[in-house]
Amino acid sequence: MPDCPQPILSVLPDRIRLSLKQLSPSLITSLEEIRLRANRPLAIHSGGRSLFVTDAGNATTNPGIALRVETGDVTACLRLVTGGSLYTVESELRQGFMTVRGGHRVGIAGQVTLEQGHVRTYAHIQSVAIRIARQVPGCSDPLEPRLFHSSGRPHSILVISPPLGGKTTLLRDLARRLSDGTPGQKVVIVDERSEIAACYQGIPQLEVGCRTDVLDRCPKADGIMMAIRSLSPEVIVTDELGRPADLAAVREALNCGVSVITSAHADNIDDLRRRPSTRELVSGGLFDLIVELAGGRQRGRIAGLYPAGPGSRATGGRLT
């Protein structure tokens, strides 16, 4: 019978843990999120559905009969996540999340304390959102024939999809495939939000390949330049391009002969072309291939492949 991942159970207060352990196997298998909000019902997100959980571990859509989370539960959860040492995770708190063993992310919400206009810490944390890290090894299989130039150099690839479309999952699997492949590539992941490799204390908790180095929580633009200078990568993998500085760093990497595999938010390639901030990703001739993923219920499915390199960028004609 499937159970919640142990690292997650170990950061939950007793009564919440007992309740979740009684969930049906199908809900546990597809569990995506657990949400503890003070004085509100215990909520989960499983299989694309938002549900509440009762004392007896039954899923319901009626918040009135669900287990009520108390402030003490949120405090206890935080104490377990931080080992009773909130001060040791200050830099993570400033970003609004922490990563626990197994690569699962614990997001927090509450009253923010500012200092000189920047987040310093949280005064009262009243919400905890635990996102369960999952990987899908082999999800990049359909891309295998298109990963390399005829010269043997890996293609630079841009993955686009709506939110929750599986971009990060695909990037992770591409990093693993290139790193573990024959011949294996030296891969550097610049993981600004700890989502690709899901590092815990600097160690990747998800499978990213044996020739992969990870710059965890490192800003993309800085990380790309640091990687080029010191890690001699053949491929740089990073998530969610958007800022002009990121684009400049990607351009620098490509000029140095390093392939870049990255992602951007867009519903489809037309959406990407329409928005001024992302237009250059298509028209700038940066990437050899653009992969469009479907969102919603079909998330993770490759909806389209577009050549985007020089020569074909004007048309951006569809390959599949």
Added chain:
Amino acid sequence: MMHMRLLGAILVVGAASTWGQVAAGRLVERWRQLVALEVALDVMETEVGCGQLPISAVFDRAATVVGGPVGEVLRQAAEDTEHTVAGWLRGLRRLALTEEDICVLEMLCSYLGGIDRREQVRHIRICRDRLRTQVGQARELKKRYEPLYRYLGPLAGIGAVVLLI
């Protein structure tokens, strides 16, 4: 009969002397333990302020530095990584501290581990300053009453024997 009286007198004087020694020892022990706790708070301030150690590891390091009964209490608390601070608070009650001393440390316990570094260090400093007052008071009591208890015990015993005989 004489032997019985002598034995009784010895017992009375012995018991009174022991009481005096215990009372004097408690005064000395309280002062020593408060000084050790002050040192432990110094270690905590350094480790919390400069290091990245979780609170249980901070307690363990403080235990190594101070040793003795205070070190033992800190070490036992450090072993329970999930309830370190609560364990320490329980352990404090096994020491020779007064309710007032415990109250000072109890206030710190409600913050230990649960707030950010800067506030944490601030509360440790506040607690140490208050503890310093307690150390001063304990030193004064020790100076004034320790010899008194040590002599008063046997003298009270002799006095009781004279009255009884």
